[in-house]
Amino acid sequence: MSDRIPVTIVVDEETTIDVERGDTLRDALLEHGFPVYGTLSQYANCGGRGLCATCTVEIDPAPEPTHWHDAAAVRFGYPRLSCCIEVEEPLTVGLLDKHVWGQVLPRRVTTE
Numbered sequence: 001m002s003d004r005i006p007v008t009i010v011v012d013e014e015t016t017i018d019v020e021r022g023d024t025l026r027d028a029l030l031e032h033g034f035p036v037y038g039t040l041s042q043y044a045n046c047g048g049r050g051l052c053a054t055c056t057v058e059i060d061p062a063p064e065p066t067h068w069h070d071a072a073a074v075r076f077g078y079p080r081l082s083c084c085i086e087v088e089e090p091l092t093v094g095l096l097d098k099h100v101w102g103q104v105l106p107r108r109v110t111t112e
Contacts (some may be wrong), residue, residue, distance in 0.1 A: 007029035008092045009034055019087045024048060024053050026082035029093070036082050038098025044049040058094035 003064070004018040007028065019028040026048050029036050037045055041054035050067045056079035062094070065071040067084040079096060 005087050006090050007087060010092060010094045023087050024083055025085040025087055025093065027035060028087060029082060034095060041098065049069055050081055050084050053081060054098070056080065057082045058083065058096065060092045063088065
């Protein structure tokens with residue numbers, strides 16, 4: 001069993017990083033220079049304790065939640081907290097545009 005897990009990050013294009021098994025997704029993303037916070041919350045956040053809900057990401061496949069806030073996100077269909085996800089298997093992570101604290105604006109649908 002490998003100690004490194006591939007994690008694919010989708011922003012404008014896909015990038016794959018290797019993450020140590022058991023590392024927190026938030027920490028791995030920040031370590032590799034990927035933004036998980038918005039403009040204000042990058043300076044004022046809970047430091048990965050699962051309290052401020054500003055480090056949200058989309059994850060596929062989404063692992064089972066282990067934290068109460070992350071369980072609520074699953075129940076109500078919200079993005080997951082990257083600080084509450086331990087990397088144990090390959091994941092695809094979508095980074096979200098954050099506005100005003102950790103708020104995520106609805107995606108714009110474009111028609112041609």
